[in-house]
Amino acid sequence: MRWQDLAPHHRLPPVAAGMRIGLYGGSFNPAHEGHRKVSLLALQRLRLDQIWWLVSPGNPLKDHSNLPDTAARVAQAKAMVSNPRIVVTAFEEAIGTNYTVETIAFLKQRFPLVHFVWLMGADNLAGFHHWRGWQDIARMVSIAVIDRPGWTLSATASKSAHVLARYRKPENQASCLADSTLPAWVFIHGPRTALSSTQMRQQKK
Template sequence: MKVGLYFGSFNPIHIGHLVIANHLAEYSDLDQIWFVVTPHNPFKKKSSLLDNYQRLEMVYLATKDYKKLKPSDIEFNLPQPNYTVNTLAHLQEKYPNNTFALIMGEDNLKSFHKWKNYEVILDNHDIYVYPRISESNIDTRFNGHKKIHHVNAPIMQLSSTFIRKAIKDGKLVEPMLPKNVWEYLDEMNFYK
């Protein structure tokens, strides 16, 4: 099985995340998309980042009705700070029959050459890049790379930061979130 790993804090997960993940599940050779919830970095100020398990619960609620989309807490028990190359090695060891690929926005590809052991990642894993609206160009070493697949997914101009601020400001954000995620957030009074 070929699994696409969609890393993020998902603070909160919103319809933009689901649109991109579902597009990849339906229009690429990926069999499943795992939403890898990134744990809170203990060395960073917590700010408005919800607890790891609250964010995992929201991802579970958002994906439970989609058989190709799954929540993952794989990074919760790995040493922190964690690097993607280590997570990939851990997953390959834990699930030897699966092939793992990375999903990232074009903006992340621009700084990919700064990732720890990015060459090892590229040697062993495909990368699926979805479009973002941005100005700067992608590093030329990644142009036409056989492991990097540009996906014509819808461009989503929605961010978790925008949603958190809107909630804090008392704005209605319900249409931007999966229904059960909205209900959970509202019930728990998150981000207010």
């Protein structure tokens, strides 16, 4: 595969050795202010160089039969971003990955000198143990969990949180997470948003 021959939204963003990059995956259907606020918080608290919004072909755990194509979702997400350190890409579709564990394995192999951090909301931590290869994900990248209204207790009481409890870092060490020995994760509190793509789609109906 020649990356330069792909559509721009399918290409991998440029990187340099030693960069600290947050990976924020999702359908982004649509991208909204909540995504942007989480990203800005993560950039600051985790001391990241960039955050990549990984616009997925479709969540394997959800029905995506009515999902708009990736090019449309990428364009909408780019219009929302307005920050040069937040990069929108749909390269997962180009390499044919459907699961986060596959995406991370690909990136780790291709960019072994880049420090990746997986970003997820507290709602995702609550169901993280249902993800394919979730413990492999924790061994490959550090994880930052961003608090969300109504999910704090269920997330921290979840199966995955219990299994990974001994690897949890104090929140005041969040800025060092990208350089931590793996597994490593942190739960970040801050300004919370209840916005969700699902709610926004329902409001349009």
